Structures are given as structure tokens and as C-alpha cells.
Amino acid sequence: MTVLFGIFLLTLLLITAVAIVRARNLFVAVMLMGIASLLIAASFLLLDAADVALTEAAVGAGVSTVLFLSALSITSERERASSSRPLISLAVVTAAALIVIYSTFDKPRFGDPEAPVHSHVSPWYIEKTEEYMEIPNMVTAVLGSFRGYDTLGEVFVVLVAGIGVLFLLSGGPGFDSGKSPPPWAKAGLRHYLIPRVAGRLLIPFILLLGLYIQFHGEYGPGGGFQAGAIIAAAVILYALLEGEQNALKVLPRPVLIGLMAGGAILYGAVGVLGILMGGNFLDYSVLAADSVKGQQRGILLIEAGVGMTVTGVLLSIFHSFAARRR
Amino acid sequence: MAEQRAEFMYYAVTLATLVTMGLAVVRAILGPTLYDRVLAMNMFGTKTVLLLAVVAFLFGRPDFLDLVLTYALINFIGVFAVLEFFRIRAARRQDSGEAGR
Amino acid sequence: MNPLAAQMPALQVIVPMLMAPFVLLLPRGLSWAAAAAASLLAFGIAAQLTATVIDSGPVAYQMGSWPAPYGIELSVDALSALLLLVVTGASSLALVGGRASLAAAVGEDREHYFYAAWLLALAGLAGIAVSADAFNIFVFMEISSLASYVLVAGGPDRRALPAVFKYLIMGTVGATFYLIGIGLIYMMTGTLNLADMELRIAEVADKEPILAAAGFITVGLALKAAIFPLHVWLPNAYTYAPHIATAFLAACATKVSLYVLLRFDFFVFQQNLSGHAFQFAAYLMPLAILGILVGSGVAMFERNVKRLLAFSSVAQIGYIMLGASLVSIGGLTAATLHLFNHALAKGGLFLAIAALAPLAAGLRLKDMGGMARQAPWTFAAFVVAGLSLIGIPGTAGFVSKWYLVSAAMALGAPGIALIGVVVLGSLMAVVYVWRIVESACFGEPPENPARSAAVPRPLGAAIWTAALANVYFGIAPGLPLRLSSSAAATLLGHVPA
């Protein structure tokens, strides 16, 4: 039965993807992207990837929709002229597709417990998470500690994206801090009663959910990145309701930059602390007398760092785009 | 017996939700107006929330309801982003219309 | 051993990386100093690591103290040490010399973002060089790529923007191809650690997913390394980036992707795919030769000096690939040595361009008129680096080309054709370097006299350091030669005899 569910979702996904590429109106394409992203997230859940499903929904349906819409409201939503060299492109694509499909011959059977993926490195994680960290969520254990260096890299990828957008959008002809934006740009949805009441009611709950996801990440699906995205989404909701300027009053730009840099520094500092206490970089077991406690403490701290950076970067990017509307 | 019946119900609900999702996708692709598509996307989000809730029980992992909650709230914010987009677009059209005159 | 010495491989990456968020928080005036200090420190660490590698062989480091295939491992051998020297050295020279030039290009109010991105680009490139984990390489590749998009986008000309967009699209496609490749390998072996992968891939080497993975990884990295015909993003990105950023990126960004390509080809695939040597010869050698000829050919007719040098880079990448595609000790020594020497020559040339740019507004050949008289010292350094690019005896460029030629000689008759290509490419290099020299020495000075002829002291010093390094390593190539022959031996050590 679940097989049928999977096939149904994937087929819908393919149909949506074709529609996205064919859509002339970019706004429509972005809406369909949201649907595609939810379909992918649902497929991930069917494949037992709860954390990834959560991230994909927060990123694909939430953050990326907001970003694309902000960009579209500055640029334009119509796509002119269709495509260049469609036939050559189609040929290249078909050739590549054949290679990909060829590559799936002779692969291990889907879901085979004997496949290398399940028999080589993974069982070690599944077995040792309990022993070394005593936390239920293995994804968090691998993400935070066993492969914590990758996650450090991930935080800096987010940071560099934030730096990049701030850098790009703090120059050029559209940047003019002296000029005040037109009145409609700063009003938000303030004059619409129902969205405002419903939205304001929900903001505290969204923040609460964000904090829950942040600190519950060791026990259930979630963690710093998802929490950061959700908290950022709550602030963005506030900005949509009350106008971007008012959101900036709550969390001014320097605070956001402090958040993004501070989170990255916190993560790095935990790693360096590992060196100072006599271990290797990102070795959390030396952080407390008991190595299990040390691991838990380390993961908690770095997840907090991830959450801070992600919140800071997403909000900075949102405000940078919003400031360009005029 | 009771468990089997519950599982049957879960499957039935999932199936019904999937069909509704399919219908929402059809509306989102066919349009014809932007508002149809926005509504379809919103409806699709709601159905995903339902689907995930049922699947969480079907898999015997009710702790995944956290996830469902997140989906619901994200979906809500998505709609607001779209509304704001429409508002700005309308305001800008008005602006440029006046400038053109 | 001194406890800090054991931490060097990690410090190599985290020193520049952690300095980046501090640069965002520090007062604006300090951002350049902080960046330069972190970069110099990284250079010091690289030198220290190189010394360790020469003395006592490869260094391994377990991140978070987790054992190798489960945690992430770092490892530094001769090849990575060579690369680390290039990356940190280029970054330090460019940063120390480039303050004024960058301030003019980027603008002082957003300088700190630029320096933070610079540090992250440096950290990303260094992170790739020290990593021994396939997925970790992907993560650091993305850090360095995203940061270099920011660096290129800092260019004052608006044409930098479409150029960087193209760079972003092609770079991401390349990285995603690489991701697919390691996904397929992971599916077949269950591991991400390169050394473990090499062992475990042997059992499944002839299965289709591995073949497809080899294809995806090669194409993806070739895109990132701008190997001909996948170089189309490179000329514009180099032309419109700030001059100092071009010097940094031209010296090392594509080299690091080449390094990953070599590492995968020789460590992971070489002994496991049947007929691998044949594949190298069959696919990469013609591309390398075409790259040399087409790159040099376009450079000969190019009118913009920076773009001319960018096309010359495409040709030089061809030499490196040519050396690697010989699959012999001599060829690989030549390839890795050329990687080092080309960075010296191209870095020096672009640094000199940064100094000459205020005098020649559009940087077209005709704008270069009278340059030799207006800035004789800088231009002299430019010529020295140019000679090294051509491969004149007594400069670094000659040494690597000499090794390339002798490696080709070992092949017998077909080698003669390869030597012909190398000689032809060098002659073409003579032509395009001469075109610049000619217009600088004999061209009419532009009508409006230069705004300022003074080259900032630090920049002059950086340029001459690069130029003298070209001469020094041309006469006494001991250090890079030692590293590259040891690197070649390591690479070939993974090939069954």
C-alpha cells in the first residue's frame, strides 16, 4: 500500500516539475515550486527521513518561497521569449538521462538490509549513538558530533550566503539609504483586519514551536537549522503584517549581523574549546568530566550556534531584499 | 480486530487525502487565474499536513506530529507572503500607472 | 611533539574561517588588517605543515577524535602541502599588496563583507586541500565557490554581474554532478572516506554505478576547474572581478578543483577501473591539447589584457592536464610543478595588472600605451612574470615545461607530437605576451594623462616578491620539485604496476 502512496506522490512530483518549467509566469512557477517541495518532503517522510522532511518543508515551501517572491516583486514576473537552442539542450539532457538511468543498473536492491549503505558505516552510528551520547535522535548525533565538521562547514556556507547578499545589496544604484521608501512599501498588511488579527495571534506560537524544535532536536526530528528557519519565519510574518520597518525596529540590522556572526563564532568556539581542553577540534567529550555529558553539552551548544546563524542570515537576506523595493 | 480496523481506516483516509492532493495539483497547474493557483497551493499545503498526520500514525510514530505542526504554520506564513506580494504588485501598478499619466 | 603541532591540519582551516565572522563584528578600519593577519598566519601554518610532511611524511587528523571511516578525517601529504602553499601564499600576497586597489574597486562602506568573504574563500580552498572525506570536500567546495562568487561580484563594472551569475550556475551544476558521483559511490561502498573508498571500491569496480560515478565526478570537477571545453565561465569572471581578487582566484581557485580531480582519478578510480590509463589518454589528452591551442589562440587575438590572461589560464590548465594524462612519474611531476609555477606567474601578472590599472582605464591593449615609461618598475616585474608564463630558461615556468617535455620524450614517437604542442603553445604565449609589451613600450600614451602614476608601496613589494619568486624557483626549484615529485610518487603509488 505504501508503495502505491510513494508512486502516486512521485508521479505528481514529475507532473508538477514539468508544469514549473513550462509556466510562463514566474509567480506561478514559484507557487508550483512550493507544491513540488511539499511533495518531496512527503516522499522523504515515507522514506523514514523525518529530519530531512522537516527541513525540506521549512526551506522549500517556506524560506525559498518567501525569497523568490521578494526577488520577483523587485524584478518582474513574466518570462519573455522561451528558450535558446531547445533541441540541442534536449539532446544533451536526454543523453545525460540515459547515463543516469544506465547507472542505476546493477545497483543494490532498494531497501536491501544487506546493501553497503546499511552494512558498512551506518550500523556503527546506530549502535554507538546510544553508547557515546545517550540521545535518541541518531541524525542529530551524526550531524552534531560524528560529522560535526560538515555541519560547521554548512553554517559557514549559510554565513557566506548572508555576507554575499548583504554585500551585493549594499551597493549599486538601488541602494540609497537617504531616500525613504514609498508609503506602500512599508505599510505591510496592517490595514487588513483578518490577516492581522490571525497573524498576530499565531506569532508567539510559532516562536514557541521554533524554540521547541531547537531544544527538542536531540529527541525528535529537528535541530538548529530548522528552528532558525522557523524563528526567522515568525519574524518575517511580523514584518509582513506590520511592515518591514517595524520588524527592523524589533531586530535592527546590527543585531542580525551580530546573530549571524555570533552563531558561527559560538560553533567555532566550542570546537576550539575541544582543543584547549586536550582533545581534537570539535571533540565534545572533553567538555565535561563525563564524556557522555560532554557530548550532549557540545551538541546543545553547537545547535544553538546553528540556530542563531540561520536566523540572522535569513532575516538579513529578507530585509536586504525588502529594502530594494521602490 | 480493532487494530486492523484502525489500520484500514488510516489507509482509507490516506487514499482520500492523496486523491484530494491530486485534484489540488490539477487546479494549480490549470489555473486559469493566479488566485486559483494560490488557493490550490494553500489547499495542497493543508492536505499535506493531513497526509503526514495520518502517515505518522500509520507508521506508529506519533511523535512526528511535531513535524505536522511545523508544516501547518509554514503554510500559513506562505499564504501571507503571497498576499503581501499581491499587495505590493497592486501598489506598484498604481504608482507606475499614475506616473504614466 | 608540541601539542599545537598535532592540531595544524585543523588550524589550517579554522584560523581563516573563524576570523571571517570576527571581521563582520570588528570596526570597519580593522577588517583589512584582520584578514591579512589571518591569511599570513595560515601561510605560516602551511609552511609548518610542509616542513612536517617533508620531514616525516603525511599527517592525518581525526576531527572530533572519531575514528576514520566514521568521523571526518583530514590528511596532508606532499600534494596537499604544495597546494596549501599556493593557496595561502597567493591570498597573503594579494591581501598585503591589495588594500588600496580593493578599496577603490569595492568601496569602503562594504569592504568588511568583502574581506569576510575572502577569508571564507581561503578557508574553503584550504579545507578542500586538507580533507580526506568525499562529502566534506563538497561542503568546502561550496564555501569556497559561494565566497568566490562574492569576490567576483565585487568588481566595479556592471558586467561582473552577468559573469558571476554564469559562474554561479555552472559552478553549482559542477558541484551537483560531483555530489551525484559521490552518492553513487556511496551507494556501492557505504563509505565517504577516500582511503576506505579506495579499498572497498575494488569489489564493485566494474559495476555500472561506479562507471557513471567516475563520469559525473570527472565532468563536475572539470566544470569547476575550467578544463576546455567547460571553461566558458572563466574569462568573464576573471575579467570583471576586482584585479586583486582575480590575482587570488587565478592563482588557486581552479587549481584546487584540479587537485580534487587528480585525487579522485588516481586514488579512487585509477587502480579499480579497467583501462584507466587508456581513458586518461583517450579523453583528457586531446582535451588538454585543444585547451592549450585554443586558449593560446584566443589569447593571441584578445584585445582586453585581463581577458587575454584569462584565456592564457585556460591554456595553462591544459598543460597541467597534459602532464597528468601521461600517467607517469615525469608527467605527474611536471603537472603538479606547473600547478605551482603557473600560480606564481599568473598571480604576479594579475598583481601587476592591479598596479597598472589606474593608469590604463579600460585595460585594453591600446590603453596600455606608454606604460613602460610611466611605471617602469612595475612593468619590469610584469615582464619577468610574463617570461615565466612563456617558459624562458631561468624562470619557474621553464622548469615545469622542461619536465613536461622530458616526460613526453619518454613516450617515444607520439611524444614528439606532444612536444610540438608544448613548443607551439609557448610560441603562442610569446606572441600574446609580446603584444602587451609592444603596446606598453611603443604604444602611444592615452590622451588624458594618468591620474596618478604612483604604485602603492605594499603592492609594489607584493609584485616584486612574486616576480623574484618566479626567478628564484626558476634557478633553485628545490622545494616545489621535491614536493611535486613526492606527490607524483604518491599518486602513482595507487596505480597497479
Added chain:
Amino acid sequence: MQVLGIYYYWVFAILLMIGFYAVIAKLNLVKKLIGLTLFQAAVFLLYIAMGKMEGGTAPIYGASAEAFSSPLPQVLILTAIVVGISTTALGLGIVVRIKEEYGSIQEDEIQEIDRR
């Protein structure tokens, strides 16, 4: 189960190519970025599908769970999703600046303007 397994890889291949087509054939810069997002999403599907184990459940210790799907591909994809959104954000930033400088987000028009 096997049908589903094959279907996953085929969907991966087709989705990958739909995205790739949009990247190379479309002239609109935003559309290219959308294609890039689809292109990356396909890869995520590949990884997650290979991490699924028959009879396994999400890799979180629970009351009744005994066999778990592999946590490692999930961790890798978490990172890759974040990398993807970062690239998209930076790309959109560049598109906004291009629009301001050139007044267009069509590749052909921009080339036309530069040639002038």
C-alpha cells in the same frame, strides 16, 4: 517494493533532467535558478532513497523500533539542502542587482545590452 525502488531512481533521473533542461535552455535568470533548485532536489531524492531500509523506521530510538534506516544519507542531505538554499539566495541577490543595472532578467537581452 522493487517497483517502487526502480521508480525512485527513474524519478531521480527524470527530475534531474527536467531541472537541467531549465538551467541550460531557459533564458530567464530566475527560471534558471528554479531549474537549479529542481536539479538539486533530484539529488536529494537519490540519497534519501538509498538510505531507506526495508522494515526500518526513522533513525530515532523509539518505544518499539528495532531496525533503522541509515542516518548518514539524511545528514548529508540536510547539509546539501542548506547549501542549496544558500546558493539560491545568493543567486537571487545577483539577479536583483542585474535587474537594477540592466533593467532586464533575460540572458539574451543582457548580452544585447553589453554588446552595444
